[in-house]
Each structure stands twice: as C-alpha cells, then as structure tokens.
Amino acid sequence: MPPTSADHTAFAAQALARVRAHSPLVQCLTNSVVTGFTANVLLALGASPAMVDIPGEAGPFAEVASGVLVNLGTPHAEQRSAMIEAAQAAGSAGTAWVLDPVAVGALPVRTALARELLELRPTVVRGNASEIIALAGAGGGGRGVDSSDGVEEAEETARRLADETGGVVAVSGPVDLVTDGTRTARIANGDALLTRVTGGGCALGAVMAAYAAVDEDRFASTVAAVTAYTVAAELAAKQASGPGSFAVAFLDALAALRESDIVGRAAVS
Template sequence: MASTTSGALTSGAVAESSAALLTQLRQASPLVQCLTNHVASGFTANVLLALGAAPAMVDVPGEAGGFATVASGVLVNLGTLSGEQPTAMREAVSAAATARTPWVLDPVAVGSLPVRTALAAELVAQRPAVVRGNASEIVAVAGSGGGGRGVDAAIGVDAAAPAAQALAGITGGVVAVSGPVDLITDGRRVVRVGNGHELLTRVTGAGCALGAAMAAFAGLGQHPLLAATAASVAYGVAAEAAAARGTGPGSFAVALLDALDALDGDAIRAGARIDVTNGEVTR
C-alpha cells in the first residue's frame, strides 16, 4: 500500500486496510474514553462493545484528564453539554494532547447553538485527530457558515467538502462528514464511503456512536484517514446487514449491534463501497 501520510491511495487498498483494522481492533480491544451525549451514552457503549472495543464513560473533572492519558482513544461529543462536562472535556483534551492520545471531536449542533459553538472553536484549536459531524456542523466549525436545524444538516455532504478540506488543513488531522455518502478527508485526499442505511437516521445516538467507533479505530495507531474510513465502512456494512433483518427503527437498533458483533474482514472486503480522490485541496 502507498504511504498513508502523503501518498496516493486506491479504493481497493483502503478496503483492505479497513478489513485489517477491524481484525486488529478485535485483537487489541482498545480502551475508548467517551465524554459524550447523555442521550446516546448507553447505545454508544454497546456499539463499542459489539465492535470489540472497551468503553469507559469518564466525564468528571478530576478524572477525565488522568483517564485520557491511559485510554487508547478519546471521544468528545458536544451533544448534551451540562454541569461540569465542558470542564472535563477541556481537561481530557489537554491531557490527550500531552499523552498523544488520539481524540475525536463530534461538534453536535454547532453553529446553531452559541455555547457549544464557542466550545467547539476552543477545542478544535487543540488539533483533534478526527472531527466528525454532519455537513452543516463541519461548515460551522470551519468558520464557513452557520449551522443546520439543531442536529440536522441543512446542506449536502458535497457542499461541505471545501470546508472539510480546509478544516483538516487547520487541525492537521482528518475531517469526516457524515451523510448518505460519508466524505472523509485529510485536506488533500478524499475518501467517500457509500455504505449505510436510512434507518441510521431514525435511531437516537447512531451518529454519536460512529464518532466513538472512529476513536476506537484511531486508538490502534494507524493514520487517522484510514482509521476514520475503517469505522465508517464497518458501521455502514453492519447497518446494511441490520436493515435486511430489522422491520423498523427499534428492531434495526438491536440488529445493528448484532451485525457489528458478527462483522469480519471478509464482510468488509465483499461489501465496502469506497471511492478515493487523490488531489489538491479545494479552496
């Protein structure tokens, strides 16, 4: 495979990397610290367990920083900011930076609500390995426009591509824009993942759990572009299998956990729908 830090990628190589990373995740069981949306906390923990990771919902000041130094990866999700959680997030991000623990920022509803918008700007300056959000959230974090309708995007994924590439250039990491086709970029290369299902949009916390999955894959020490892509592919392939068994949002949510648990590298190789563009940053 070409260098993941600067070289060109191919769709086949990225699919193979995603399959290999899932196998590695199962073997390593990375410890993922989640400072996350209280609405999605339980589902997020179950998704991580189904993937083979070890979740830890440590979001209390005085504990969050110390835990970030021993975790494999950290998720910071701004979905339900309350109490002392913002302080714990700052503490965890600072400690993660010192310990070089990869962390993921999920800027839920940023751009449409002022408190979390200001906090996102503060945290993104600490250079997350991955920023994951919908198109409107990514545009808002990049400073290229306003937010969407609460947690719902007001623009399409491709419309957010220039902002995503620019934001990746600022953070030195990767930006993942979730939608019908996920777009993941390191500022130059763009990977599009066509896997997934509409039912994901009808389960509370499904997007939040994807951010946690990205933190789990990033915790394996691979380049964030490949880590975020592996999470997107694994989640999307499992969602398709779950949709084939579920009859609605409730049964789908349960089937998704089962599908993630049953997922293996061969299923990713057979089912991944990946398109790669190697090129210059779009401004």
C-alpha cells in the same frame, strides 16, 4: 499513488481484526441521550468503553485511554470543563481523540466550546455537513442535530479544516466523506434506518476513536471505521422491520461483522 478502492477495503478489513485483537479502551465524554447505545456499540465491535466525564478524572483517564471521544450533544457545565481537561491531556499524552461538534452554529454555548476544543487540534473531527461548515465559521449550522447542507457542499470546508488542525475531518451523509486535506475518500455504504436511531452518528465518533487507537494512519483508520460501521448498518437493515428492531440488529451485526463482509460489500472510492 493515491490509495485505490481495493486498498481502502483491504485496510478496513485488517483494521477490524486489529480492533478486536487490541480491544482499545475508549473514553467517551458524550451526551446523556446516547451513552448506553455508544457503550454497546463499542462492546459489540470488540472495543472497551469508559464513560469518564467529570473534572478531576477526565484528564488523568485520557492519559491512559487508548482513544477519546468528545461529543457536544448535551454539554452541561461540569462536562464542558471535563472535555477541555480530557482534550488537553490527550494532546499531551499523544492519545488520539475525536471531536463531534453536535448542533454547533446556532447554539452559542456549544459553538464557543467547539471552537475552543478545535484549537487543541483533535485527531479527527466528525459531523454532518452543516456542523462541519459551522465549526469552520462558514455557516450558521443546521436544524438542531439535522444537516441543512449536503456533503459535497462541505467538502472544501472539510479540507481546509483538516489543514488547519493537522488531522482528519469526516462528514456524514448519504455518502460519507473523509479527508485529511490531501487525501479524500467517499464511502457509499449504510442505510437510512441508521438516521432513525438516536445515537447512530454519535456512536460512530466513538468507533473512530477505537480505530484511531490501533493505527497511526488516522485518515485510513477513519475510512476503515466508517466502512465497518456502515456495512454493519446494511446488514442490520436486511433483518429489521423498523428503527426499533434495527437498533438491536445493528449491535448484532457489529458483533458478527467479518472481514469478508467488508471485502464483499465496501463501496469506497
């Protein structure tokens, strides 16, 4: 039987406790715009961030990290080399790693890099609908980091991409979609203020890496990561008057998030 909404919700609540109990060490090769916010999100959740992103260090660190995020937001030359190094090392060591192909499609350098990284079989690919479609070679990308496609338009492409990589694909949008090619879940939590804070999507990739580090079922762990993240966004939005106060409230909401919050608010189908 496929997992039910109650199954997903129960798993998400338990996964939050496991992340806090194990405090996974998440190596983040991410963009310069969001480094601090990503680290703070991981710390608030109970994980441990490490921004190790230079050649010669990225590979050895990926071998000992609990999980790895590779985010293509600002891929300067040295970081591009470190990303390949880290992804190769993570694959060899069996370390879960997340690929976030930011703004692929129209921009040639990151698009070529994303496809090279895709061949290294990421554990999870996370992006908006246009990024997922472009990564699969089925579209030209969105408007910079903004999607010009809807989540439902990317569903079939996401399933094919998951089949090709043997991993999980997560498509972010008003209703998030997660698939491993066979199983598919939709998470209808969150708040629009999350899209008005720089790093809101990028930090989610790091959270997915933290969750993948503590569970072997990476489909279930990715659903759990998205659920916790978006439930926290809803709770933060209740306290915020705008994007600035939301960013602070979101970190507080992640730190204060309880299993009962997930059970009471999760909208997973």
